[in-house]
Amino acid sequence: MDSWIIIVIIIAVVVVFVALTIKVVPQQRVGVVERLGKFNRLLTPGLNILIPVIDQVRTYHDLRIQQANVPPQTVITKDNVQVQIDTIIFYQVVGPEQATYGISDYVYGVRNISTATMRQIIGKLELDETLSGREKISADIRLALDEATEKWGVRIERVEVIDIKPPLDIQEAMDKQMKAERSKRAIVLEAEAAKQDMILRAEGDKQSKILKAEGDKEARIRQAEGLRQAQELEALGQAKAIQAVAEAEKSRIQLISTAGLDERVLAYQSFDALTEISKGPANKVFLPSSTVEALGSLGAIAEVFRAGKDGK
Numbered sequence: 001m002d003s004w005i006i007i008v009i010i011i012a013v014v015v016v017f018v019a020l021t022i023k024v025v026p027q028q029r030v031g032v033v034e035r036l037g038k039f040n041r042l043l044t045p046g047l048n049i050l051i052p053v054i055d056q057v058r059t060y061h062d063l064r065i066q067q068a069n070v071p072p073q074t075v076i077t078k079d080n081v082q083v084q085i086d087t088i089i090f091y092q093v094v095g096p097e098q099a100t101y102g103i104s105d106y107v108y109g110v111r112n113i114s115t116a117t118m119r120q121i122i123g124k125l126e127l128d129e130t131l132s133g134r135e136k137i138s139a140d141i142r143l144a145l146d147e148a149t150e151k152w153g154v155r156i157e158r159v160e161v162i163d164i165k166p167p168l169d170i171q172e173a174m175d176k177q178m179k180a181e182r183s184k185r186a187i188v189l190e191a192e193a194a195k196q197d198m199i200l201r202a203e204g205d206k207q208s209k210i211l212k213a214e215g216d217k218e219a220r221i222r223q224a225e226g227l228r229q230a231q232e233l234e235a236l237g238q239a240k241a242i243q244a245v246a247e248a249e250k251s252r253i254q255l256i257s258t259a260g261l262d263e264r265v266l267a268y269q270s271f272d273a274l275t276e277i278s279k280g281p282a283n284k285v286f287l288p289s290s291t292v293e294a295l296g297s298l299g300a301i302a303e304v305f306r307a308g309k310d311g312k
Contacts, residue, residue, distance in 0.1 A: 016052075017052055022049060023047075034055070064092070065090055076123065081170060087159060089114055
């Protein structure tokens, strides 16, 4: 029985010894080791060996980005209006040794500094500047926290002002003002739209009249141009026709002259033509005096009239 007790005690001592000797640190975490109460080293992720009893892990730090919610704070603006502001802070431990020995609780310290800085910043701003200046407020708080937390081994990644709530009566007044502004903007926009509509209609009517006048002018010009070209072509055609007739008459006269025909031959031909005329229904045929003289010498008139009577 005593031997079993001794074995159990030995096993327990071994387990305690191993637990105190071997430390496994997960990723993105680090441990602060003290040797006889004094900082010795940091435990990095993975397997670490310690000297039991002599070495002790003071604390572990998470190296990931953490967030700390700052409780809603009531602050007074420059124009004496109380507003309630909610903020959230994102931070990261970058110096585990400083975060362990620089301050007892860096999260609590960050919250207190952000609250004090927020009061100072808001106290210099009026309500309208506060409501519209979230980015500026966040940047100023982050700058103040960076200066204070640098020696704590903590880096402020981001500060966000989540909400700014003015008093209820101020909210109601702001709602009324916002509605009035929107109504005013709507009226102005409607008037501007009506003005633009009238301008555009007038411009359209003006352009329409101008285009119509230009179209009429162009049509009259084209019509006059067409008439002028037609007259020119008609005159040109008549001139060519007269020229052709003159050329033909010239050729005919030249041919007659070349053939040796004199006035008597021409008179005879004329008389021959009159012979054919006399065969028609006409009772009387008038002859030019020159033809009569020419044919009289030929003795042909009597034969013609005789033939004409026989033909009845």
